[in-house]
Amino acid sequence: MFENILLNVSRNITLTDDEKNTFTGLLERRMVPRKTVLLRAGDICQFEAYIVKGCARIYHVDINGCEIILSFAVEDWWISDLASFHEQKPSMFFIEALEKTELLMLSPKNKQRLLHEVPKFERIFRILIERSLYTIQNRLLSTIGKSAMDRYLEFVDMYPTVPPRVPQYHIASYIGVSPEFISIIRRRLASKAPIP
């Protein structure tokens, strides 16, 4: 159960067997059915979750009731609203499982314990937040400066396993176009002869 998450963290820090046990002992395993809402806007996010198996999305609902998808997460990704989690303030986001999903969740209290007992985990969580920042900076630049086609290609590059797993309207919400426009983009891409 912990094999993948230990591989995930060992890309950045080296852990002794004792430290591995401390870490895994602080994780709570959850298996949730499709469409489970893990976080609701207005609530305080009480987890950083590692996805063992499954797929989730984090999204905002604006004042007109329109959904804006911030990101997807699949196997070997972490998902959370880090701003809400760290500051313990109400989230602007929903997090929803899009498939039956197995998660390993770390609560704020257990994260504090982990950092106290194994301070080298600071590095992992710093890297996670830096990557989130980096990803969202890129997304903002694409949203402002790039065409819908380029944004779609970036999406596929970033989430190669997601397109067959989620409804087209979720992809449209992420790209910021109508679902019909996603169909047009896909037809255009399909009609191009492959590069020899």
Place this chain on the structure above:
Amino acid sequence: MFENILLNVSRNITLTDDEKNTFTGLLERRMVPRKTVLLRAGDICQFEAYIVKGCARIYHVDINGCEIILSFAVEDWWISDLASFHEQKPSMFFIEALEKTELLMLSPKNKQRLLHEVPKFERIFRILIERSLYTIQNRLLSTIGKSAMDRYLEFVDMYPTVPPRVPQYHIASYIGVSPEFISIIRRRLASKAPIP
């Protein structure tokens, strides 16, 4: 010279006089004229800078040569490309002083020394990166889901001292509209009777 930066960090951590001296001893003061480029896209960002006096912007130039302003920073703000600074990889951004600006700069090496000698600074830098993430998440949601008028009002709310200090085309670049449209928004706002 260090009064404001010490007030800035003391909002989140308590420092002894020795710790304050360690911190300020690792800062490099720079006074730069208007239009100084502090970071160039393609270079690795070698500083986290606190603005004592002045104003700067961080921006991206897309493949068509269009500028996209990620954020402004004025007195008591920090400015850096945190992704480039932490990962020591080439930046996608330029950082430019928009006025004669006084900065206190922390290099990667001195930051490491600081964290080694005064580990409680981890908290400050974690908070800085969380705020950046939070700010940019909000900005992305506004860019996708809000009108130009709402984005302008958010900009003024976030940077109340910036509008009189920077050219209108920089504000337009931040909002994602033409400079002419900023004039239209301002005229509309000015024509509204004040709420009694």
